[in-house]
Amino acid sequence: MNRKWWKEAVVYQVYPRSFMDSDGNGLGDINGITSKLDYLKGLGIDVIWVCPMYKSPNDDNGYDISDYQEILEDFGTMEDFDLLMEQVHARDMKLIIDLVINHTSDEHPWFLESSSSRDHPKRDWYVWRDEPLNWESIFGGPAWEYDEKTKQYFLHIFSKKQPDLNWENPEVRKELYKMINWWIARGIDGFRVDAISHIKKDYTNTADAEGHVFVPSWEKIMNVDGIQPMLQELYDETFGKHDIMTVGEANGVSADEIDEWVSEKTGKFNMIFQFEDIDLWNIEVRNGVNVPELKHVLSKWQNKVNGVGWNALFIENHDRPRVVSTWGNDQQYWRESATALACMYFFMQGTPFIYQGQEIGMTNAPFEELDHFDDVHTHNLYFHKKETGMQHEAIMTLLRATSRDHSRTPMQWDNTLHAGFSDASPWMGINPNYQWLNVKAQENDPHSVLAFYKQMIWLRKNMDVFVYGEYKLIEMGHEAVFAYTREYGDDKVFIVTNLAQHACMCGVNPENSTLLLGNYSNNDSAQLLPYEARVYKVPKDANFE
Incomplete structure (x- = not known):
């Protein structure tokens, strides 16, 4: 390799x-x-x-x-x-x-030129049609936007302010x-x-959007x-x-x-x-x-x-x-x-x-209210779900669980x-x-x-096995336990994690092994505690089958 x-x-x-x-x-x-x-x-x-x-x-x-x-x-x-x-x-x-x-952006000079007239040299830099296809945008709603000036639709598979470039050109x-x-x-x-x-x-083989019905595409x-x-x-x-x-x-x-x-x-x-x-x-x-x-x-x-x-x-x-x-x-x-x-x-x-x-x-x-969210996708999703008849509180429950804004709140440096x-x-x-x-x-x-x-x-930087070692999934008899080995040269390591909020008894003390990392202190039993993770260095002949 x-x-x-x-x-x-x-x-x-x-x-x-x-x-x-x-x-x-x-x-x-x-x-x-x-x-x-x-x-x-x-x-x-x-x-x-x-x-x-x-x-x-x-x-x-x-x-x-x-x-x-x-x-x-x-x-x-x-x-x-x-x-x-x-x-x-x-x-x-x-x-x-x-x-x-x-x-x-639809404010990029290329698009401003493309949308200025049907015969502009950059017209074909974006995707234009007389009638929209029945494609739904990834952000919800139609993937085509009507341009009043030139009387055609342009493609945007994300926001309507993000026109797609024509890669065929x-x-x-x-x-x-x-x-x-x-x-x-x-x-x-x-x-x-x-x-x-x-x-x-x-x-x-794509239908026009008859009745302006848009479907996932x-x-x-x-x-x-x-x-x-x-x-x-x-x-x-x-x-x-x-x-x-x-x-x-x-x-x-x-x-x-x-x-x-x-x-x-x-x-x-x-x-x-x-x-x-x-x-x-x-x-x-x-x-x-x-x-x-x-x-x-x-x-x-x-x-x-x-x-x-x-x-x-x-x-x-x-x-x-x-x-x-x-x-x-x-x-x-x-x-x-x-x-x-x-x-x-x-x-x-x-x-x-x-x-x-x-x-x-x-x-x-x-986040509690819709105006707490900033993301264009989140707001589009709200109004798209509203149009389908979904009730406000049900939509808000969905947004609170799935919005991209959760990852975009400011970094927490101190108190x-x-x-x-x-x-x-x-x-x-x-x-x-x-x-x-x-x-x-x-x-x-x-x-x-x-x-x-x-x-x-630190472990990854100091042991090549964590970079170049071959991966092998190990089944431990518990569906919530994710365990695998990595093997490279003379080194072999065993990584085991319990991804459940209950303990699992699955015998995770390999013989002649060294615990390199764990997220619980002083737990050397065969039982994995809730969300416990351990990383062992094990002998090359260690068998977990």
């Missing part, structure tokens, strides 16, 4: 608006990120991924870009970004940025490649490529046949010329298709974020997680990718509620479930991603006013539990969630 720096890295995702405010206006910014680099270095982070900081009207919090080569004023200047990059590199870390090339692709290479030349170390599995659409807009030549050209013209890190957001890609996406011979990306476990996230009101299905999906990806390519490991990001509140128990077993879920995913084969606040166990926020995030009232309400759940409260506590993350990162 080829050794690569991005395989050995630990990545930290920063959502700039909510990470740290440096100028006291209630909004996180680039200089705020720079001010916290020593914290990230101390955590053990190798790569920082910054969500969109480009110029944008912020309909979808920066994923609607109006200028790819300018910084949004709220976040600072290009000089601030250059300083961030310089300071990241000075600490021997790397910086990757979001690359959003499925769509732009070679001029569009050429201009995007030029922009990507501009950023690479500037010195960034890679990209997380947003919504990349959506760039190819299938317009065949996943098979028409996601991982459509013919996408690979586009991705190959993207790779050849940009990524393939440099030693950078690329991770694609690849909704709709199955484990059986990883060869052409991430294989070291023919792949177009170093790794992808897969969403085959999406149903595990979308249960509307949950009580824990379906552990057998989680074991099945994650193990399938481990086995399919092993020896072929590389996995991206994650349990949180900016598009999901907080994992300790959805898959765990954020009340009685807050610390235990936060650390058990961390241990479960972090030691698999792949590059682990940590989303800001995950390392201290941040939880869902107690001072505004959680140390800002001197001003923040752009979004802070979770009131910041008074006890914050970085400062955990920094010097050896039993904290933060300390557990630091220990995991």
